[in-house]
Amino acid sequence: MCTSCLGQLACCCGSAACSLCCSCCPKIKQSTGTRFMYALYFLLVTVICVVMMSPTVAEGMKEHIPFYKDLCEHMKAGVNCEKLVGYSAVYKVCFGMACFFFIFALFTIKVQDSTSCRAHVHNGFWFMKFAVLLACCSGAFFIPDQDTFLNVWRYVGATGGFLFLVIQLILLVEFAHKWNKNWSSGTKHNKLWYAALALVTLVLFSVAVGALILMGIFHTHAEGCTLNKIFLGVNSGLCLFVSILAITPCIQKHLPNSGLLQSGVISVYVMYLTYSALASKPAEQIKGPNGNNITICVPSFSSGLEDDNKLVSTLGTIILFGCVLYSCLTSTTRSSTAALRVCKTTVPDNEVARCCFCCGPEDDGDYEVDNKHGGQAVIYDEKEGTVYSYAFFHFVFFLGSLYVMMTVTNWFHFDDAKIEKLFHGSWSTYWIKMASCWACLLLYTWTLIAPIVCPKREFIN
Numbered sequence: 001m002c003t004s005c006l007g008q009l010a011c012c013c014g015s016a017a018c019s020l021c022c023s024c025c026p027k028i029k030q031s032t033g034t035r036f037m038y039a040l041y042f043l044l045v046t047v048i049c050v051v052m053m054s055p056t057v058a059e060g061m062k063e064h065i066p067f068y069k070d071l072c073e074h075m076k077a078g079v080n081c082e083k084l085v086g087y088s089a090v091y092k093v094c095f096g097m098a099c100f101f102f103i104f105a106l107f108t109i110k111v112q113d114s115t116s117c118r119a120h121v122h123n124g125f126w127f128m129k130f131a132v133l134l135a136c137c138s139g140a141f142f143i144p145d146q147d148t149f150l151n152v153w154r155y156v157g158a159t160g161g162f163l164f165l166v167i168q169l170i171l172l173v174e175f176a177h178k179w180n181k182n183w184s185s186g187t188k189h190n191k192l193w194y195a196a197l198a199l200v201t202l203v204l205f206s207v208a209v210g211a212l213i214l215m216g217i218f219h220t221h222a223e224g225c226t227l228n229k230i231f232l233g234v235n236s237g238l239c240l241f242v243s244i245l246a247i248t249p250c251i252q253k254h255l256p257n258s259g260l261l262q263s264g265v266i267s268v269y270v271m272y273l274t275y276s277a278l279a280s281k282p283a284e285q286i287k288g289p290n291g292n293n294i295t296i297c298v299p300s301f302s303s304g305l306e307d308d309n310k311l312v313s314t315l316g317t318i319i320l321f322g323c324v325l326y327s328c329l330t331s332t333t334r335s336s337t338a339a340l341r342v343c344k345t346t347v348p349d350n351e352v353a354r355c356c357f358c359c360g361p362e363d364d365g366d367y368e369v370d371n372k373h374g375g376q377a378v379i380y381d382e383k384e385g386t387v388y389s390y391a392f393f394h395f396v397f398f399l400g401s402l403y404v405m406m407t408v409t410n411w412f413h414f415d416d417a418k419i420e421k422l423f424h425g426s427w428s429t430y431w432i433k434m435a436s437c438w439a440c441l442l443l444y445t446w447t448l449i450a451p452i453v454c455p456k457r458e459f460i461n
Contacts, residue, residue, distance in 0.1 A: 094405035096137030108390035114382035160402030204264030
């Protein structure tokens, strides 16, 4: 048997780190490979949830799968497999995935040594863990008293989904500060970094202003859309306020690295959340000149073209995957975990400015490299200890599972939830996303004024 096959067998059924079969692939760190595999599991279950919420997919399966009705009856899933689709099925599958990550969060509490037994389970045995995940998701369909379970679980999901949003906002603020500090450190040796900072800041504010103008054109109307007009004015005014606050002398004295780059990142994100909220708001109607009803507060492409709706749903699903996976994978490093405790992250004084500042330099550390099984070489970067919190990593994925569950099922409007209607009108989604805008601005404002209010504590800088 080839050595690469032995390596993959050790990865699936043993404690070996996971790698690709192809030896021409670049080296991969053990910690990165492990998180990638868990993210792959997460993505797989999320895709299944999206498929379950799509009546288009269900109709396609009914038409193209031979003996579809007989198969559904044999599986005891109903005449048209109605027990395997819809919001209740998504709740059950996400319950299984959430249980999987919550169990591992408890299992890996206070794991500091990558050579321990629990660390080997975390970094290997992928086939067995996939079987456990499959068993958790399947077992949820056999929970007794389904009505009570669904009623309780939706509130647990709403709480966890909101907490995930809060973590995502904190990490965004930490990301903005880290970006500005890394690039600012390069200005000591090369003045071109000033130009890079100015260019990126200009692009960010241009995007934010452009988004505001487009929303004003397409999501407002002279005879209605009062809420849209109010919140566009409020959110843009708050973005302007925090931008001015970030460069005031008082803030600059306590936070020398504070600048317009962070404000630009926050402004773009707030404009994105504002657009997402406006797109989720139920459309308004007014009487036209001929007495007919005219739909307002929505762009023309959202009012009647089915192809455009499918395009918006597809892009929205891709954005959903990207946001969730990015938040899960970047919220598990030591520095990001410290950021969630609102304490100062440790950054070396000799930090080197890099375009891709999120990733550490490739030669950062003297690590053992293993390619004795053939295939892709694995860098064992955790020989001296774990480089991220295993328990916190799984806990964030647990919250991400609940966030996906609530988002795919349109939060509390689950009865009429379909993936094709993910961005159709819903007041609950509208207010949740508007509240997220204000929470993001509030958190960023707190990072600016916290050193003044509490001078004896160290905060993100």
